[in-house]
Amino acid sequence: MFTSNENVLHLPYPDGLKAILNIASAAQSREWLSHWQSINMAGTRLWNLPGLAQQLGVAQISLKDESTRSPLGSFKALGAPIALVRLIMRRWPEHRLTAKDLFEGRHRDLLGHFTVISATDGNHGKALAAAAQAVGCECVIVIHANVNEERERAIARFGARIIRTSGNYDESVEEAARLATKNGWNVVSDTSYEGYEDIPRDVMQGYSAIAAEVIEQSDSTVDECAFTHVFVQGGVGGLAAGIVGYLWEFHQLNRPRFIVVEPNQADCLYQSAAAGRVTKATGSVDSLMAGLACGEASPIAWKILQAGADYFMTVSDTAATEAMRVAATGNACDAPLLVGESGAAGLAGLIALLQQPAWKAEAGLNAESRVLLISTEGATAPSVYKECVGETAESVLSRQAAWLKRGG
Known part of the structure; x- marks a missing residue:
């Protein structure tokens, strides 16, 4: 499923949203996190995938690899x-x-x-x-x-x-x-509810470090974003809000288009966009994409997404599995990448969108599009990863090392 957000604002980042998420607080959080030995604040890699971009018919695909954020194996180490x-x-x-x-x-x-x-x-x-x-x-x-x-x-x-x-x-x-x-x-939850917003807000500020690093690692400037489209995972909405809020405040009217991706059966953000208010998912909620298997959006995250996300879409578990395999395979131009079940949602969304001409046109995806994906996790459940990909995480990383050694 795919829908445009009728409530999206194409305006400078509003002061009301800045009171929730802002670059200054994100920078403070990032500095504080640098004192934790269990986290990599030197920055996770932003991979360029020219082979996949050519295959899918877009100008550029970049993938932010959060599998190496810490020994914990995911972006959650930031929140x-x-x-x-x-x-x-x-x-x-x-x-x-x-x-x-x-x-x-x-x-x-x-x-x-x-x-x-x-x-x-x-x-x-x-x-x-x-x-x-x-x-x-x-x-x-x-x-x-x-x-x-x-x-x-x-x-x-x-x-x-x-x-x-x-x-x-x-x-x-x-x-x-x-x-x-x-x-x-x-x-200490990453989802908000009535009377409980401070801690989920703090979690989202931590996630904003990903967007800050992407700006530093790309050719982005205030006046020109290096990306035309950003695909980001849904869940309760905390990560998506952290990414959308930071990039919107930084680029203002020059921000990219944001596409939020969820599992078909855990579509709380998609349904919220359709209803124009926070509402619950319509499916069973259980999903292979375990980190996104959430039935109700976080209200504080929704305040940012309702105003800032351009599109919402859902993908199947099968599509996520195939995206994991695509990332793991690599090619002569692209390194094999360790992308977990929830981490594959963005790539699955991009592939699905490009296969639907009407959706592709509505989202403005074309041969000149420059796409940012965020792989939020590696093999956080190694047995599940092996079952999905047909290969162990260690094997994929070994092939990645060999690809890098060849000068890839």
Whole structure:
């Protein structure tokens, strides 16, 4: 499915949205994250894929590779840690805490009885657990019935207490909120709800580091964006809002077109665009693209997306699997890339859009288009990745190394 956003604003970045997400706060978050040893703030690679661009009939395809952001394997390492640090700073303002001291574990005595909790499909929970372990607080992670044991073990390795519930992601969010109220714990979620916006906003500010790096790595200037189109994953909308808000504020009227991509069965943002307000997904929500299997949009993220995203679309799990294989295969011009299930959504969306002449024309995609994709994760569930691609993550990375060695 594909739809244009009737409410999109082609105006300078509004002050009302700047109060939610802005470049100055994103820069501060980025500096704070540089003190965490478990994250790569030198920048993840922006791959150029000329072979794929020629094959698909566009001028340029660039892919931002978040699989190397940290040992955690995904972009989520940018969001949960910064939200946790800001939460702690707000809780104890009299201590004049710094991000550097917190990430170095110098306030473990203060935080020993401080507990955070979150629901997760895998990557956000793993990032929060790792950050909590670093600063020295307790962490509880709620996972739902469809989170596989491989992802559960990955979270548990960082010392978090795991609670598994029945139902889907949205029901696990409700359970985390219930447990927090009952036990006096602190929810660190990437989705907002009534009365709960500060922490999801902080998570989105962390995600904006991706957009900042893309600007630095490309030929983008304030007056001219290096890309005409940006495909970005949906989920609850936090990543998409972080990318849209940053690039919109930076480029103002010269911003690119934004296309938000979701699974067919977890289409909360698509349905929200159609309804003109936040609404729920119409499908089963469960998806191979586990990080995007969300049934309800984050209201605070939706404020940015309703105004700034040009198009919304959905793709099938089959399309995501095929996109993973396309990325992993590579060619003489393009390196083999390790792109996980949710990370493949943008490429799957681009391929699907180009196969539909009417959608392609509506989105303004043509032989002169310069496309940015964001691969949000690598093989965060190695067995799932192998089943989808027919090859292990290690094998793909080995072929990538050989491609680079040849001077690719």
